[in-house]
Amino acid sequence: MSRLRYAFYPGCTAHASARDYTRSTYATFRALGIELEEVPGWSCCGSTAVSNVDPLLGMALCARNLALAESTGLDLAVTCNACYANLAPTLEAYREERRVRDRLQRVLDAVDRHLEGEVEVRHGVHILTRDLGLDRVEEGVRRPLDGVKAVPYYGCLLSRPRNPYDDPENPTSLDELLATLGVEVLPFERKTKCCGGSFMNTKEEVALRLTFEILEEARERGAHLIVCACPLCQLNLDAYRAKLRARYGTYHDTPVLYFTQVVGLALGLDRRDLAIGQSFVPADRVLGLR
Amino acid sequence: MAVAESTLTEREIPREVLPEEIRNRFFPAEVEDISGQSVWACMQCGTCSGSCQFAQEMDHTPRRIMEMVRTGLREQVLASRAIWYCASCYSCTVRCPRGIQVTRVMMALKSLALRAGHVNPRDDAPAFYESFLRVLRLFGRVHEPTLVAAYALRTRPTRVLGMMPMALGLVRRGRMAPLPDRAPGLAEVRRLMEAVEKVRGSESAGAREVALRSAGCPQAVRAARREEVALR
Ligand code: SF4
Ligand code: SF4
Numbered sequence A: 001m002s003r004l005r006y007a008f009y010p011g012c013t014a015h016a017s018a019r020d021y022t023r024s025t026y027a028t029f030r031a032l033g034i035e036l037e038e039v040p041g042w043s044c045c046g047s048t049a050v051s052n053v054d055p056l057l058g059m060a061l062c063a064r065n066l067a068l069a070e071s072t073g074l075d076l077a078v079t080c081n082a083c084y085a086n087l088a089p090t091l092e093a094y095r096e097e098r099r100v101r102d103r104l105q106r107v108l109d110a111v112d113r114h115l116e117g118e119v120e121v122r123h124g125v126h127i128l129t130r131d132l133g134l135d136r137v138e139e140g141v142r143r144p145l146d147g148v149k150a151v152p153y154y155g156c157l158l159s160r161p162r163n164p165y166d167d168p169e170n171p172t173s174l175d176e177l178l179a180t181l182g183v184e185v186l187p188f189e190r191k192t193k194c195c196g197g198s199f200m201n202t203k204e205e206v207a208l209r210l211t212f213e214i215l216e217e218a219r220e221r222g223a224h225l226i227v228c229a230c231p232l233c234q235l236n237l238d239a240y241r242a243k244l245r246a247r248y249g250t251y252h253d254t255p256v257l258y259f260t261q262v263v264g265l266a267l268g269l270d271r272r273d274l275a276i277g278q279s280f281v282p283a284d285r286v287l288g289l290r
Numbered sequence B: 001m002a003v004a005e006s007t008l009t010e011r012e013i014p015r016e017v018l019p020e021e022i023r024n025r026f027f028p029a030e031v032e033d034i035s036g037q038s039v040w041a042c043m044q045c046g047t048c049s050g051s052c053q054f055a056q057e058m059d060h061t062p063r064r065i066m067e068m069v070r071t072g073l074r075e076q077v078l079a080s081r082a083i084w085y086c087a088s089c090y091s092c093t094v095r096c097p098r099g100i101q102v103t104r105v106m107m108a109l110k111s112l113a114l115r116a117g118h119v120n121p122r123d124d125a126p127a128f129y130e131s132f133l134r135v136l137r138l139f140g141r142v143h144e145p146t147l148v149a150a151y152a153l154r155t156r157p158t159r160v161l162g163m164m165p166m167a168l169g170l171v172r173r174g175r176m177a178p179l180p181d182r183a184p185g186l187a188e189v190r191r192l193m194e195a196v197e198k199v200r201g202s203e204s205a206g207a208r209e210v211a212l213r214s215a216g217c218p219q220a221v222r223a224a225r226r227e228e229v230a231l232r
Helices: A009-018 A019-033 A047-053 A055-069 A080-098 A098-108 A124-140 A173-180 A202-221 A233-241 A241-248 A260-269 B020-035 B046-049 B062-071 B075-078 B091-095 B102-115 B125-139 B146-155 B159-172 B186-214 B217-232
Strands: A004-009 A034-038 A073-077 A121-123 A148-154 A225-227 A256-258
Touching: A004 A055, A004 A124, A009 A019, A009 A080, A009 A233, A009 B146, A019 A034, A019 A124, A019 A256, A019 A260, A047 A055, A047 A080, A047 B102, A047 B125, A055 A073, A055 A080, A055 A098, A055 B020, A055 B102, A055 B186, A073 A080, A073 A124, A080 A098, A080 A121, A080 A233, A098 B186, A121 A124, A124 A173, A124 A260, A148 A173, A148 A202, A173 A260, A202 A233, A225 A233, A225 A260, A233 A256, A233 B159, A241 B146, A256 A260, B020 B062, B020 B075, B020 B102, B046 B062, B046 B091, B062 B075, B062 B102, B062 B146, B075 B102, B091 B102, B102 B125, B125 B186, B146 B159
Parallel strands: A004 A034, A004 A073, A073 A121, A148 A225, A225 A256
Antiparallel strands: none
């Protein structure tokens, strides 16, 4: 089988702060025979922030990054849900809404870029579950994670506004991936509920409440681990535990890992290559690494 | 549900040339143009409100906002708290039985509110988004510590103190780049940002004239034409 190759768009957060995510993505994908080549000259996609103050600019930033990716001749791999939910819908609008296409073409002309609309945007989760396939993942498993109970947290933007494989409100890709590794995947009602992360700086009380509800459900279900697929989700669920304790009196010690780290562990990769240990809540205990 | 090719534009119609009544009349078209969504398709079922985790914080629920847009209650909608409590979670969008991407309508409203200077001063979200744009223009990529600092300085500088433990935690864990990193294509990103303004501007002027003429407002048509000429 031919090797899979993608143009990789890390996005600002995974590039600058969530380096553990980027590092584990490269390590795990390489171990599975998937090549990632960083998109040359990529810029911020605008995140939801730009779409909210200037929707046309938000789409224009995405269109430029899509054009850069398209010119490599490879499909685009994305691991941040916020980038994914920006890039993929922009591409869809570019293909389907004439008015959007006209405007974006004029903007791209001004910077000498061209977007045909043939590139595909793939989230890392679907690269493993669909492009590579669960069978191939399973073949690579050296240290099955038997006995680990986990809840998958998709957040808002992996399955919404849409992805080609998942129900927007009850996605299962990540569930399937984890089950392949031997993980006991628990039902999780809040798997796609908003954690309020985008309000952590502006409306903290609202954001903390939603984050608390998610962590609380994970605890009640008996999860050892929360698995996510986005640097923003990870940070929000991981980094505010002390504040949450101060506010609600409960301390949640459930660690939050990236799917790339969990897959990598099952493949038998070294924990340093997976950058495990860079999260606020340590994951060592549950994974029996010590 | 997408709208047909549109008439109006993303730029706010200038207050001085357009009587409020007419601006209100064109509010739905303006929102449709930016969002690409047809507000007239809404059947007021309330599914969006029922799906919104933030509805309880809003002064008007998403369903009500849709109706207020159609009614042309421009000022009330743009000055509402509700739009800034939308977290862009897309829950409403995936459930709307009429296929309206309510999230995109909310985005359009926020952008219009900023342009019109209608922002509730007690809400920090607009300052956060604007700081984001500023950092983007500086570096082409977003460096979170710079963003958070810029935002704190704009709103409440003492915030920085509250953020220190978190920042140190991130640094200690090797999860924060101390310095911003420029996108290799920064000059191009800036040109792109200028091009967006131009595309918006040229469309505004032409489309506005059509809209104003049909509203029977000759002074406004003349003013729009002058502006169009000035833009060339
Ligand atoms: S869910 Fe759709 S149709 Fe129903 S009220 Fe909301 S926008 Fe209107
Ligand atoms: S996208 Fe906005 S309005 Fe819609 S459900 Fe989410 S927060 Fe509510």
